[in-house]
Amino acid sequence: MLTIALAWMLPLVFHGAWRLALAQGAAAALWSGILRQPYWWTPIHLLFLPTAIALLTLQLPSWLYLLIVLLLALVFWGTVKGDVPLFLSSTAVADALTVIVDRENAGAFADLGAGVGSVAVPLAQRRALKVDAWEYAPLPWLIILWRCRKLPNATVKRASLWDCDLARYDVVFAFLSPAVMAKLGEKVRREMRPGSLFISSSFPIPDWQTESIVQIEDRRRTKLFCYRV
Numbered sequence: 001m002l003t004i005a006l007a008w009m010l011p012l013v014f015h016g017a018w019r020l021a022l023a024q025g026a027a028a029a030l031w032s033g034i035l036r037q038p039y040w041w042t043p044i045h046l047l048f049l050p051t052a053i054a055l056l057t058l059q060l061p062s063w064l065y066l067l068i069v070l071l072l073a074l075v076f077w078g079t080v081k082g083d084v085p086l087f088l089s090s091t092a093v094a095d096a097l098t099v100i101v102d103r104e105n106a107g108a109f110a111d112l113g114a115g116v117g118s119v120a121v122p123l124a125q126r127r128a129l130k131v132d133a134w135e136y137a138p139l140p141w142l143i144i145l146w147r148c149r150k151l152p153n154a155t156v157k158r159a160s161l162w163d164c165d166l167a168r169y170d171v172v173f174a175f176l177s178p179a180v181m182a183k184l185g186e187k188v189r190r191e192m193r194p195g196s197l198f199i200s201s202s203f204p205i206p207d208w209q210t211e212s213i214v215q216i217e218d219r220r221r222t223k224l225f226c227y228r229v
Contacts, residue, residue: 173201
């Protein structure tokens with residue numbers, strides 16, 4: 001009913017399918033706000049159906065859609081497998097982590113879900129510590145593998161972060177998803193050595209007490225949640 005009401009309220013310049021698509025998008029976006037979904041869902045709900053109609057009018061070849069799906073699967077492989085999406089850390093986060101590994105006098109560092117190397121590559125370039133980048137998605141793995149080709153202290157592992165033995169590292173960093181933080185916390189508790197440091201970007205471990213929280217002055221206003229094992 002809300003969609004029908006909004007369809008009649010839209011300007012008369014929109015006719016037929018366009019008016020209904022815009023009304024459906026507006027209704028979906030409104031319900032997204034009412035249900036308190038994350039803010040990025042609002043433009044997705046608003047634009048999804050109008051974008052689909054617009055693409056249909058372009059009469060693009062069908063193989064192009066398949067190519068886009070395959071490309072997205074290669075980038076967001078963790079999401080396809082029910083794991084975590086690809087998030088990119090800022091330069092400011094890498095700067096802050098450099099300070100932390102220096103303070104910890106760390107000899108070995110792990111980046112879980114390293115993506116394209118926005119953290120692992122700068123750390124390996126700036127410091128002599130051993131950096132292991134764990135990335136499962138094929139395309140980001142290829143990118144970080146290429147970026148680390150001349151860094152002898154960096155190792156890129158195409159494997160799930162759940163297969164990583166955390167006991168070998170002094171500092172472990174992750175920028176993952178709220179959905180996996182409780183499970184990851186159990187892995188950290190089980191495997192990391194006493195005195196070592198686990199750092200989570202943006203998402204805290206539920207019911208864990210942080211040793212410190214580092215506020216990053218980047219566009220996202222990132223917080224680094226630091227946990228002493």
